[in-house]
Structures are given as structure tokens and as C-alpha cells.
Amino acid sequence: MVEFRSATVADATRCAEIYEPFVNNSWVSFELNAPDTAEMGVRIAKALHSHDWLVAEADEEVIGYAYGSEHRTRGAYQTSCDVAVYVDSDHKRQGVGRSLYEALLPRLKDRKMHAALAGIALPNKASIALHQAMRFELVGTYKEVGWKMGGWRDVAWFQRLL
Template sequence: MIRDACAADAAACAAIYAPFVSDTWISFEIEAPDEAAMALRIADYAASHAWLVAEVDGKIAGYAYGSPHRTRAAYQSSCDVAVYVDPAFARQGFGRALYDALLPRLAGRGCHAAFAGIALPNEPSEALHRAAGFTPLGIYREVGWKLGGWRDVGWWQRLL
């Protein structure tokens, strides 16, 4: 089931996200947000764009959200998107289901273009975005330093 996230989902979302922060360069954050910080993110992004969770038998399998792309006024109709799936539920279609629910919701809220940054290499994420209709735009080379090395970020876009 795909549904709107609420504050009660913050602990599960934080638990899903934490290993991506601490063990990979998929997220460029250095410190994983705790439950309280995640609850604030859920509230902020749900109000401005959308934050959805995939729930299976009462367990959160993953989440996806839209957020502002940039702060200047002309960017108001663009958004950034992200999806994170618990590794226990990986490659079962949850990422695609989340995007299939999120992207129309964002379009309904006036978003015209969605952008996703993918820290490279990350073939599973690239495949997901390709399947969800995103096209690659280019690569920011050596844009972030994480886990002892410079990391590239590929940028993808989908017009909504």
C-alpha cells in the first residue's frame, strides 16, 4: 500500500535511510537524521510537495518524496525527488510503485519538472529512474567527498 507519510512513520524512514548515510555515498549527508529530524522533514515536504511511504503488513518498505529544486522564484514549478527502499524489500517494485504514485501527485501540485541526483556509480538507481521515465542530463564530476573519495552525481529529469 502506498500512502501519505505521517509523523508516526519517522522512525521507520530514519531507520531505512541511516545505512545509506553511514555506509554508502548514495546520500551525501554525513550524519543520519534521527527520528525527530526525519519527522520535521516529513512534515515540511508533505506540506510543500509530497512524502509517501510503501507499507507492507504494517512495515514501511520504503519512501519517496518531492522537495524544492532551488530557492529562486523561477524554479517554483521544478522539484527534486528521491526514493529509498529498505534493502529487505529491494528489487520488488517498491521504488517504481512509489514514483508511480509520487510523480502524478507532484504534477497535481503544480510541479512541471522533477529532478533526481544519483551518486555514481549506482546502476540500480539509474535503472529505476530510466524505468520511471527520467532521462540523464549530465554529471557533476567530483562534486562531493565521502568515504575517502571524490564522488560524481548524475542528474536526471522527467517532465511531468
């Protein structure tokens, strides 16, 4: 059975392990170097302070996580946030990502967030399907905005009003 809870800095190692293949083996993340445990701990602490960070656990092991973070630094954006979800490859297509978002989005609304935004590096049919199932709407695409893995990458932006 999968359980969901707020993350702690103690989850940083496992979250970094889950995230690493998205950085090193795909263009899903535009980071070029996977964060280590210390950096992931800083990110978790920051998200918990300002937005939220949840983990999914099965058999006492973290198998995925989702979080909200600052969208932009200008003051008028303070009620908008970026969201992301990452699931361990052994647990994909089991509803973990959707369940994480179902738990995260109401928490962000409780924190007075009005709009959740998700940038999806293309192509990524699975992520698009997840976000559409969660009632995110396509609001635009940045063309050739990032260079990764030997090619230019587009990013589609999806938004959901909370």
C-alpha cells in the same frame, strides 16, 4: 501485499531507520550524519506541506518511502522539484521503488510541479536503471562534486517533465 499512503510524522522513526544505511554505509546520500527521528519528522512535515511524501507498507511495516522537495530556492524554480526514493534492503528489487514513484509523480504534477529532478551519486546502476525505467533522462553529471567514504563522487542528474 504492498500498500501506499501519504506519510505522517509518526512514520519518522521507520523512515530514519531505512535511510540510515544509505548515509552511513554508502555514498548514495551525501549526508555525513544520519538524521534522527525528530529531524526526519521535520522533513516529512515540510515535504507534505510543499510537495509530498509517500510510504510503502507491507504487513503494517513501512518498507520504503519517496518524496518531492524544493529543487532550488530562487523563485523561478518553484515548479521544479527534487525527488528521491529509499527502500529497505530486505525489500529491494521487488518493484517497491518504482511503485512509489508511480504514485508520487502524479501527485507532484497535481501540485503544479512541472519538472522532477533526481541526483544520483555514482556509481549506482540500480538507481540509474530505476530512473530510466521511469522515463527520467540524463541531463548532466557534476564531476567530483562530493567527498565521501574516502573518495570524490560524481553526481548524475536525471530529469522528467511531468
